[in-house]
Amino acid sequence: MTRDRAGTDIRTGVWFVGxxxxxxxxxxxxxxxxxxxxxxxxxxxxxxxxLDPVGLPDVAGLVFGGHDVSSxxxxxxxxxxxxxxxxxARLVDAVRADLGEVEAALRPGYAAGDEPAAxxxxxxxxxxxxFREQHRLARVVVIEVAxxxxxxxxxxxxxxxxxxxPIGAVYALAAFAAGAPFVSFTPSPCLRLPVVLEAAARTGLxxxxxxxxxxxxxxxxxxxxxxxxxxxxxxxxxxxxxxxxGDGATLADPEAARSKTETKRSGLxxxxxxxxxxxxxxxxxxxxxxxxxxxxxxxxxxxxGTRMTLQFTWQGCDSALAAPLVLDLARLIxxxxxxxxxxxxxxxxxxxxxxxxxxxxxxxxxxxDLVAWRRGLAS
Numbered sequence: 001m002t003r004d005r006a007g008t009d010i011r012t013g014v015w016f017v018g019x020x021x022x023x024x025x026x027x028x029x030x031x032x033x034x035x036x037x038x039x040x041x042x043x044x045x046x047x048x049x050x051l052d053p054v055g056l057p058d059v060a061g062l063v064f065g066g067h068d069v070s071s072x073x074x075x076x077x078x079x080x081x082x083x084x085x086x087x088x089a090r091l092v093d094a095v096r097a098d099l100g101e102v103e104a105a106l107r108p109g110y111a112a113g114d115e116p117a118a119x120x121x122x123x124x125x126x127x128x129x130x131f132r133e134q135h136r137l138a139r140v141v142v143i144e145v146a147x148x149x150x151x152x153x154x155x156x157x158x159x160x161x162x163x164x165x166p167i168g169a170v171y172a173l174a175a176f177a178a179g180a181p182f183v184s185f186t187p188s189p190c191l192r193l194p195v196v197l198e199a200a201a202r203t204g205l206x207x208x209x210x211x212x213x214x215x216x217x218x219x220x221x222x223x224x225x226x227x228x229x230x231x232x233x234x235x236x237x238x239x240x241x242x243x244x245x246g247d248g249a250t251l252a253d254p255e256a257a258r259s260k261t262e263t264k265r266s267g268l269x270x271x272x273x274x275x276x277x278x279x280x281x282x283x284x285x286x287x288x289x290x291x292x293x294x295x296x297x298x299x300x301x302x303x304x305g306t307r308m309t310l311q312f313t314w315q316g317c318d319s320a321l322a323a324p325l326v327l328d329l330a331r332l333i334x335x336x337x338x339x340x341x342x343x344x345x346x347x348x349x350x351x352x353x354x355x356x357x358x359x360x361x362x363x364x365x366x367x368x369d370l371v372a373w374r375r376g377l378a379s
Contacts, residue, residue, distance in 0.1 A: 012057040012334045013137040014327075015128055015180065017171045018146035019066025019106050022086070022245060022290060023185070025077045027145075027323035028064050028102055029087050032095035035060035039091060043324035046331045050371045052378050056331040065105035065131045067124060067171070074099045074106070084245075084290040086319050105131060109146075110170050117165045124174035132178075139337050141330045142175035143183040144168055144190075144209075145322070151189055158193040165195070172196045176203045181333045184209030184356075185326055191344070191356045204342040206333055211353040214321035216241060216294035216314050217267060221363040223298075223310075224271040233301040236278040237268060240295045244288030245318075267353055267361040291317050325351050332374070339377050347373035 016024040033039030041047040046056055078092045078099060092099075107127040110120040132140045149168050152158060158165070161173065168190035175182040176199040184191050184207075191197070191209045200207055213221065216239060227234050269275050278297075298310040329351060336345055349355030350366035360366055 011061060011063070011136065011138050012330065013063045013065060013131060013135060013140035014330045015131060015140050015142045015175075016064070016066035016068075016326075017109065017142065017144040017168075018068055018186075019064075020068040020070045020072055020074060020077050021145055021147075022077070022081065022319040023145040023322045023326065024066060024143075025074055025081060026086060026319040027326050028074070028099070029078060029081075029091060029095060030323050031059050031062050031064070031327060032098045033091045035098075036094060038094055041324075043321070044328055045324075046328045051332075051374045053331075055335065055378055057334050059327055059331070062327070062330065063105075063135045063137060064102045065107070065127075067107055067109035067127065069109040069111050074103045081290065081319070086290050086317055110167060112163075112167055117163050117170050118161050120170050121161065121174045121177060124171065125177035128175065128178035128180055132180075139334055140178070140180045141183065141333050141337075142171065142178075142180045143185055143326050143330060144171055144188065145185050145326060146171075148187045149189065152193065155189055155192050156194060159195050159198075161195060166190055166193070169193050169196050172207070173199050176200055176205055179203065179205070181205050181337050182207045182209075183326070183329050183333060185212045185322070185329070185351075187211040187354070200343065206336050206341045206343060206345050207356070208329065208333060208345045208348040209352060209354075209356045212322050212325055213351060213353045214318055214325065215292060215316050216296065217353045218363070219294075219312065219314055220268055220296075221271065221361055221366070223312075224268060225362045225364065227300055228271065228273060234272050234274075234276050235299040235301060235307075236297075237276050237299075238278040238297045239280045241280075241282045242285045242288060242293045243282065243318075244285055244292070245290045270359055271361050290319055291315065335377055341377070345373075 018024055030039055034041060045051060047053050075096065081087045082089045082092055110124060128140055149166055152166060166189055168184060168188035172182045172190045173196060188210050191207055265280060294314040296312050300308055302308055332348060344357030346357040347369045349358040349360055350370045
């Protein structure tokens, strides 16, 4: 049993929306590997001294469940991740029995049109409550790691539960109905819709999002402020993103891709303090599988108008980059919930491309705010 400094039980559940997807499966395998002392905590920022892991739920003690519309088992997904070079085979073999226990906790998800939204919210919330009660959890954090969702053209008009609600909003409302904090780690409009925000306010629950900052945008959030503080004029920033796997297939849809590029564009413009021209492409390359490549070309002017360029290539495995972050968010939001925090946790913007409730995108400033918030939470 995991306890905080005061001896209070802080046994925590993590309920994934998209539980059989790459990110959730990688996170579960990683946490189980840490539990069995077979994997390091590399990538977990909550293990850094600045964020004081003492008093946070122990990664090894997290209990997992979730929703998914896919019927493919976690074991089969894990095998695919092994084939893709994402997780080591020896680790999957070692935690196979534990994966079976997590599999038993998974429940059918929600697909638009399959049932009325109101009925789905009630059903999904009941699943989360049953999970909490069965495992005697102090709290459950719901984390959405499902596919990218298209933007809502008039978000302020979405004020009631109807069958046109975005899928993410249905899951968010179910989480709040179950008394669970909610994280939107996927690009989703759900945490900006009045119907969702009103439900969060009624229940007094914390939430955070959206769109996890794992790759090219992470690099931008560190590099873009450099040009501003050195008084260098950004003339253009061109980005080409090549994605495989399920994320690439999802973003082959122009509307889903628009949701992603809008968050990337708004963050860059905010950091530069001006609109920065340059195309941003997201293209599917099926052969890349679980991996992604980003190539950026930056044009800037220096003293006396001297033209200069910066180019960089980022190659990474999105699931391996995202998985530790969702575990970090589960720990931090569970601690915030235990401390009675509510509403948008803007200090968690460090983890997101499109932080709800905040206009700060600079990585160094976001880290400063996160560390200060964590110290205040621990005091």
